[in-house]
Amino acid sequence: MAGLDQGTVAENARRVRAELGEAARRSGREPGDVRLLTAVKYVELEDLPVLAQAGLTLVGENRAQQLEAKAAAHPELTWHFIGALQSRKVKQILPLVELIHSVASDSALRQLERHAASGTEILLEVNVAEEEGKAGIAPADLPGYLDRSPVPVAGLMTMPPFAEDPEASRPLFAALRALTERHGLRELSMGTSQDYVVAVEEGATIVRLGSVFFR
Numbered sequence: 001m002a003g004l005d006q007g008t009v010a011e012n013a014r015r016v017r018a019e020l021g022e023a024a025r026r027s028g029r030e031p032g033d034v035r036l037l038t039a040v041k042y043v044e045l046e047d048l049p050v051l052a053q054a055g056l057t058l059v060g061e062n063r064a065q066q067l068e069a070k071a072a073a074h075p076e077l078t079w080h081f082i083g084a085l086q087s088r089k090v091k092q093i094l095p096l097v098e099l100i101h102s103v104a105s106d107s108a109l110r111q112l113e114r115h116a117a118s119g120t121e122i123l124l125e126v127n128v129a130e131e132e133g134k135a136g137i138a139p140a141d142l143p144g145y146l147d148r149s150p151v152p153v154a155g156l157m158t159m160p161p162f163a164e165d166p167e168a169s170r171p172l173f174a175a176l177r178a179l180t181e182r183h184g185l186r187e188l189s190m191g192t193s194q195d196y197v198v199a200v201e202e203g204a205t206i207v208r209l210g211s212v213f214f215r
Contacts, residue, residue, distance in 0.1 A: 004047045004214060010054040012213045016196075020207065023200035034200050037080060039192075039210035040070065048074050051213075060101070060208055064089040071096040082208055084135055087111045094118045101125065101157045101189050101208075104136050106148070113150035121154040123189050126179065128158045128172045135159075139179060146183060155187025155205070156180050166195035173202035 013036075021031035038051055041062040048070060051059065057076070061067040062083030071079045081093050082101045090111035093100065097120060103109065104125040112122065124145055127136025136158065137145055146153055156179055160172040173190050180188050180203075191199025191207035199207055 004043070004050040006050050006053060008215075009050050009056070009213050012215075013054040013056055016209065016212060019197055020200055023197045027201050027203060034204060035206045037082070037189075037206055037208045038213060039082060039208050041066070041083075042210065045070050045073055048077065052077060054213075056213065064092050067096055068092060091115055094120050099123065099154065099187075101206075102135070103145075103149075109145070109148055109150060116150045118151075121152045122149070123155050123157040123187060124149075124153055125157045125159075126176060128175050128179075129161055131161060139175070142179060142183070153185065155185040155189065157189035159192070160190075160195070162194065166198045169195040170198050170202060173199050173204070177203040 017036065020034050020036060024031045024034050035058055037058045037060045038056040040048065040059045058078045060080040060082035061070060067079065067081060079097045080099045080101060081097045085100060085102045085108050087105065087107035087110065090108060094115050095118065100120065100122045102125045103122045124142065125136045126139060126142060127134050128139060130138060156176055158172065158176045160169045163169060176190055177188060187205050188203050189206040189208065191204045193209050193212040196207040196209055
């Protein structure tokens with residue numbers, strides 16, 4: 001995705017912020033309680049200033065190598081890692097990001113322990129739908145991961161199955177919210193371009209959006 005149109009991105013950002021604000025109020029919160037993260041996996045490095053000019057300064061990258069290049073070129077942006085976390089990439093990622101959204105293995109926890117002094121917080125990825133072959137911790141295994149984590153766990157993340165109807169994600173988002181409340185966690189990363197309004201209504205504190213800004 002190259003050659004982003006500044007006007008299109010800015011207008012979409014305004015619309016999305018308004019929708020998020022309304023959804024936050026419906027859930028008894030303030031608009032500022034929800035952070036808007038732009039997923040930049042398909043955004044070229046040279047187009048990142050277009051996002052910044054639209055006020056989209058919290059960004060997430062899925063790939064460690066691309067994260068390294070983009071974060072070096074644009075340190076004015078706040079970076080999160082939102083892709084599948086490979087344990088061998090932990091050392092590369094940690095210095096670059098404020099938050100890792102996708103910790104879901106003991107091998108990643110072991111690597112985090114080796115670099116715990118970085119102070120970076122993590123989210124544990126939970127496979128709330130318990131889909132076969134999909135990344136994420138089973139809900140029943142969450143307490144053990146919380147006990148074993150060598151770094152602060154700020155909250156949880158999930159990626160529900162794709163569905164045409166955003167309402168299909170609601171019970172899964174509600175289940176993740178219940179897990180965060182049960183364990184006294186503060187961050188809830190859920191909701192993408194297909195279902196972000198429902199995610200905020202169910203308590204999301206971070207939504208991860210990409211294509212909605214560019215079309």
